[in-house]
Amino acid sequence: MVRLRSALIYAAVICSVAQAYGSTDFAAQESAAIENFKDVLDGIKTNTDKQVDFVLKTEDLSFAKTPLMPDSNSVDPVPVDHDRTYQVFVSWSLGEAEIKNLIKEYHDNREVELVFRGIPDGLTLQDALAKVQRLSLETKSNTPVLINPVLFEESQIETVPQVRKVVGKQTLYVVSGTTSVQAADEQYQKDKVSRPKAIGPGLRIAERDLIEVLKERLAKVNFSELKDKALRRFWSNQVFAELSPATTSRVRKLDPSVVVPQDITGVDGSLIHKAGDRINPLDIRPFTQRLVIIDPSYEKQINFAKAQIENYGDKQNVVIILSEVDRQKGWDGFTEVQNKVGRAVYILKDDVRTRFSIDFTPSVVTAADRSFYIEEVAGESLP
Known part of the structure; x- marks a missing residue:
């Protein structure tokens, strides 16, 4: 040992x-x-x-x-x-x-x-x-x-x-x-x-x-050099969703309910949920965010994100998510997008893309009436 x-x-x-x-x-x-x-x-x-x-x-x-x-x-x-x-x-x-x-x-x-x-x-x-x-x-x-x-x-x-x-x-x-x-x-x-x-x-x-x-x-370690190398490797190692621009505007409804496969009991043996019960996570915790997924290589989609912040920022937590980032620009490109939209931005992760079936950009994810709604906006509809 x-x-x-x-x-x-x-x-x-x-x-x-x-x-x-x-x-x-x-x-x-x-x-x-x-x-x-x-x-x-x-x-x-x-x-x-x-x-x-x-x-x-x-x-x-x-x-x-x-x-x-x-x-x-x-x-x-x-x-x-x-x-x-x-x-x-x-x-x-x-x-x-x-x-x-x-x-x-x-x-x-x-x-x-x-x-x-x-x-x-x-x-x-x-x-x-x-x-x-x-x-x-x-x-x-x-x-x-x-x-x-x-x-x-x-x-x-x-x-x-x-x-x-x-x-x-x-x-x-x-x-x-x-x-x-x-x-x-x-x-x-x-x-x-x-x-x-x-x-x-x-x-x-x-x-x-x-x-x-x-x-x-x-003392012999060049931490500045190590940091620079790590930052450069970050973007080359990133896996992006590489989504296509939406060609048709549509809104999809997603029911997040799950079916309990077997009885769930507490430590005292009391029944919490029986097999077959449907549980909707939105009943437990409301979803107050407004997820805006864009491809920043399209200037119109950046402008769309800015408009979403301007129109809904007072009522909802508007979160800007990027489907990809220019690898050559790296952090400079990432920072450039943040400066344009005026707030922090995030990279689209596979679990989020899969959970909401995000296939095109731009897409907007919201929740209402115990369901998620995924809105896809066609490029021709963008200002």
Whole structure:
């Protein structure tokens, strides 16, 4: 399981091997596991990007900070929001074999989680998570592995390994030079301070701070260019109705009633509607709009829309809908039509076209006497 904790840029992998991964073909196991986590990994990237963007705009990391070490001048406990009692700070500088041993050692230990500061150079976040996932699959371990640079910063972790213990909502100690929570507990019992004497030597942290890496990557993104490309793609990807101009003026009546196929009952068992009842949605909610569907490539139809607004705008909500837009003009053409009619316009969607059987332009949809009326106006009738 991969998770992203709110208020922290935080990636976690709890790697368990389900029966579905029981094959001895490791490559197949890894492929299945990565595919299984694909959506969640995408979610991590999206949420992380949003948080980094927030940091860049506000230059404020306070939303992600919770003091982890007790303040000697404060009598109040320092709040720490963690599910696990022990965090073992690690790095790939310890070696893959050591990381693998730790994942295996703390299998089924609900008090311990491993914490990395970032991802190895040259790897994406997904690849880094997959690397840990591979070790977890090999060891069949469910030990949680986190990527949480905020914990490193606030615990002042400059070397690895180190062990931090949290009791209740307060950090009890941080012991360096060990990956053993038992050894860390014993050292704390000897020294009785929040920073006991180091048990062993420390190694440099191979990974850079994930937040800093993401900020650098984000700074290289040309958002203006991405926005322009997205806007250009919008019109090329649009599917328009491409309706023909009406050649004959006519008005069609549409009864929106539906027949209830089976009894509908409330939670208390009372009958709301019995099978065979006819329900007219206009009895439930009146339709007050006046939908005017036009093809803006015809100037007469634009003038028709303006006249509809002028004649009915005081009584009804006149909504102007375009059957298509000049792809070459794109947003400029769309804005040009809005300026001509003097209000916002919309693109005709297939569900609206189908619901009212819109086949020609211009068409006007209104409702009266429990029915919809679709009026088609021939071009020769337009002013």
